[in-house]
Amino acid sequence: MTNFIDALAGVDDVLANVVADVVEGLRVATDADVLGVLAAAGRVRRLVDAAMVEAVAVIVERDEAVSHADRATTRYGCRSTAELVQRVTRVSGRTAGDVVAAAQAVRRSVAPSSGEVLPAEFPGMRDALLSGDAGLDGVVAVSGVFRGSLGGRAGILAADEELAAVAQGRAADAGGSVSADELRAMARVWAVFLDPDGSEPVDTRALRKRGLTVGRRGSDGLVPVRGGLLPEVAAQLQLGLDSVLNPKVDVSGPRFVETDDGDGPFEDAADTRTAGQKRHDALAILLAAAAASGELPMLGGAAPTLVVQVREDDLSAGRGWAHLPGYDEPISIGVARQVACAGVVERVVLGEGGRIVSLTTLDRVFSHHQRRAITLRDGGCVIPGCDVPPQWCEIHHVQEHSRGGPTHTDNGVLLCWFHHRTIETGGWQIRMVDGTPHVRGPYWWDAERAWRPATKSPIRRQNQLPLRM
Numbered sequence: 001m002t003n004f005i006d007a008l009a010g011v012d013d014v015l016a017n018v019v020a021d022v023v024e025g026l027r028v029a030t031d032a033d034v035l036g037v038l039a040a041a042g043r044v045r046r047l048v049d050a051a052m053v054e055a056v057a058v059i060v061e062r063d064e065a066v067s068h069a070d071r072a073t074t075r076y077g078c079r080s081t082a083e084l085v086q087r088v089t090r091v092s093g094r095t096a097g098d099v100v101a102a103a104q105a106v107r108r109s110v111a112p113s114s115g116e117v118l119p120a121e122f123p124g125m126r127d128a129l130l131s132g133d134a135g136l137d138g139v140v141a142v143s144g145v146f147r148g149s150l151g152g153r154a155g156i157l158a159a160d161e162e163l164a165a166v167a168q169g170r171a172a173d174a175g176g177s178v179s180a181d182e183l184r185a186m187a188r189v190w191a192v193f194l195d196p197d198g199s200e201p202v203d204t205r206a207l208r209k210r211g212l213t214v215g216r217r218g219s220d221g222l223v224p225v226r227g228g229l230l231p232e233v234a235a236q237l238q239l240g241l242d243s244v245l246n247p248k249v250d251v252s253g254p255r256f257v258e259t260d261d262g263d264g265p266f267e268d269a270a271d272t273r274t275a276g277q278k279r280h281d282a283l284a285i286l287l288a289a290a291a292a293s294g295e296l297p298m299l300g301g302a303a304p305t306l307v308v309q310v311r312e313d314d315l316s317a318g319r320g321w322a323h324l325p326g327y328d329e330p331i332s333i334g335v336a337r338q339v340a341c342a343g344v345v346e347r348v349v350l351g352e353g354g355r356i357v358s359l360t361t362l363d364r365v366f367s368h369h370q371r372r373a374i375t376l377r378d379g380g381c382v383i384p385g386c387d388v389p390p391q392w393c394e395i396h397h398v399q400e401h402s403r404g405g406p407t408h409t410d411n412g413v414l415l416c417w418f419h420h421r422t423i424e425t426g427g428w429q430i431r432m433v434d435g436t437p438h439v440r441g442p443y444w445w446d447a448e449r450a451w452r453p454a455t456k457s458p459i460r461r462q463n464q465l466p467l468r469m
Helices: 002-028 031-064 081-089 093-106 123-130 136-145 153-167 180-194 200-209 231-245 275-292 312-317 333-342 368-378 417-421 458-468
Strands: 211-214 225-228 321-323 345-350 356-362 394-397 412-415 429-433 436-440
Touching (some): 031 081, 081 093, 093 123, 093 136, 136 153, 153 180, 275 417, 321 333, 368 394, 368 436, 394 417, 412 417
Antiparallel strands (some): 211 225, 345 356, 394 412
8 A cells, every 4th residue: 555655756846846847837838738738637637536535435434344433534523524524624714514424425335245346326337436426526426416316226326427428428329528516506496306296395394494593793803694595595685695796787979087177976986795795784784674674573562773872972072882682792883883873862861879860862874765866966986986876875974963054955975785884994085166076085096186077876967078079
């Protein structure tokens, strides 16, 4: 066995030298040569996958035959085979889990009574793995589809044989090499064919396992969300996210760019948020819209309303902390300022002993008529480059209500949840000039930091066209 290890170590040394040469020469290589390197590297990786999977298959088989104390995982201080793989190979936990799953699918067990070597659960995919035609991803893609399948052993073997032939290019209608995703799609076709009665057992399990858990706020200031959604619920959520995140359609027609005098719209802002951050912000918009719709069930005799507690002096001064119901950890004063800007403020005066002395409601919410007028003027979030439509936006008091700013159309602008949340820290500034919003961007967007009129309203843009002729 030492010879095998030495042979692999020799391949390691040779491959390290080849990789060094490849990296050095790739910059001057042709596109065809670069793709050739990529294809060769992919085959090497698939062959390495085969060695890893087979090694793990041996570990799994040996651990099954001995007591817990004598297992390799126990002797090497690991809780599971996946952890052992992760520590030895330095792959991620997810990849280690895939290696173990693939090993279970293609390992050839030995019958304890006769010592006979039994065929693998997926013998065809095992051959494709050992030949380097299907890698770890391909084996996991196929075996995962048939996990818990009701198609019967004969049907699964038939599917395995055809899918392996496709992976190896031996199928009658083979059209070239296929990816792991394509193998998964083909496997799903087979799974539907083998289970013509439908996916009722899968649906039953999904109904039983569905759930959503909102955790406790961590030291990083975030609240973890875990769980699994039913497909139709996930699809509805995705539609909602898409409605907020859908980018503008690039059509031919007028283009609005900065004019020579610096007075025209300028929309080329960079959005540095990740895709995950954008989905988070879109979810915040959807939740706020749902709460404001009046369609949600009553809670405590009123519509579900986010209540943020903050001292009046702290809110006015812009320092200190605020609090959310149900959370012990305080939140930043910026959250309270955003909520106060777009919502109703109740002033509760407490006596020395904590008795409520007075309760006053300060109605600072823009009316429906004001919102429609501001929507007509602004057309959406006024920050250049932001595509959030007006129906998802909040109305921001340009001059804070706590500092005398009126709830008037001349003092309100449309901002999406994200830009409203970060208006004091994101580098954007807004002011009103003759009742219309003007925006000044941060230095990375506009080195001159000029004030520019901002609107997404098609009516106002049409009115500006004659001025550009």
